[in-house]
Amino acid sequence: MNDPWKNARRPSARPPRATPLPPREGGTPPPPGRGNDELRLYGWNAVQALFEHRPQALRKLYLTEALIPRMQPVLKWCVANRVGYRVVEEGDLNKLAATTHHEGLVADVLRAPMLELEEWLATLPAGKPVLALWLDGVGNPHNFGAILRSAAHFGVAGLLLPPGSTLALSGAAARVAEGGAESVPLVRLPELPEAMAQLRAAGLSLAATLVDGGEDLFASALPSRLVYVMGAEGEGMDRELAQDCDHQVSIPGTGAVESLNVASATAVLLAQWFGRSRV
Template sequence: MNNPWNNRRPSARPPRATPVTRPAAPAAAPGGGGRGGDELRLFGLNAVLAAFAARPDALRKLYLLEARIPRLQPVLKWCVANRVGYRVVEDGDLNKLAGTTHHEGVVADVQRAPVLALDAWLQQLPQGPVLALWLDGVGNPHNLGAILRSAAHFGVGALLLPDASSLAISGAAARVAEGGAEAVPLVRLPPSSQALQQLRSAGFGLAATLVSGGDDVFNAALPQRLVYVMGAESEGMDRGLAAQCDLQVSIAGTGAVESLNVASATAVLLAQWARLHRH
């Protein structure tokens, strides 16, 4: 009986693509790459390579174009050694698998990284400066991906998710993050009052980020251990939560536009903290 998975050992000579009679590729899950439960469908070269580098045992299945075989040789060899299925397919199959044409020639099903509890994350923190982002309502996957990319670039310690938030990494977010989704852990917060107490007990100050009305972030005294609280794309952050923060900061601009996109604002805020506390 033929094995539908193309698990032959990679060699210097790229194998031929799977014949046209191959089994049909599974359809993309709703939501641009989410698989539901404990599994996630990734697409994009850097997203897949970052997941493999950080958590090779999380890889469940791999689909790729023949042209990607040389670049993905280490992954394919690992698949053969560990009996993980991979399949050489055509571009149209990857379009269906990913639900987009922006797959860069590779799609992977992986086990999701665990979301940490706040107390567990706090216990493993090093001494000294630490920066985290509290995402109060951010929901757009492309914004989440861009935030993760900036967070990875500036060495953010975690993305903190409210207890009732349904936000999770999707395939689209991971692709936009360009590997950043594997570099920044997700942390689930307890209810706000408890989260504020735990973070302050660990030496963190909290800065509400406001479109206007806050202190100019470029002149603000940002503490070494800081949590920026980022609001939703359209409504901004919850005013009650903003009032409970230690600082309220804004990014001054020309006024030619109402505000920066939340992902662009995040990059500016992270850069300012890093300028003060990273050497």
């Protein structure tokens, strides 16, 4: 894939000419009129991944003067496509991102559409290893971002969200994901019985992940087409859902701590599957 940010480090005395966003008294960028279909991203890797995968989703861009040389290809794209950008002070970006962890870059973008389960299943390769994550109650955006990062690293095909889930990509989650949010689609599940039936009909087995009482992950022979079902941060998995799964697994440890948090546990589970699927 050609990198549209290649050569972005070349120095330049000024950004390309563009029609800037309208000025506002005091020099602070105007608050964007974002709806549920828009998202505010911040951080270099999150914005870079968006531009590489979905440049047409970019709506507004704010950056510090220090980033102008590095951002030349993106600024030129903004000019060519009539997307507004503004060079602002660090303090303005702190307000826009509601954090200091923006790395000098904030963007307002359109969200990627969530897929329906049937639509997502149609994209899976037949007869090849497939791994997905069913997030049953995960709600912390930093955990969600860490899960997205691990999922992208290990080639997870999708994150499956149960009906009624309020989990959605946020700026904080996208920054923690370090670009992984653009590589892993979010999938909306139908009601429980139908979701399980559709997944099994597509040749996918379901593995419940338990703090204890499950089969030793490192001694189990899990299938290569698999959905790991991950429980909530505090309460863990719903026991009834766990019993309805095809497998129940636990990550063994020394017992020095009660368990891993959901993001750390996910990374272990994905690494184990990835290692076995390549054998």
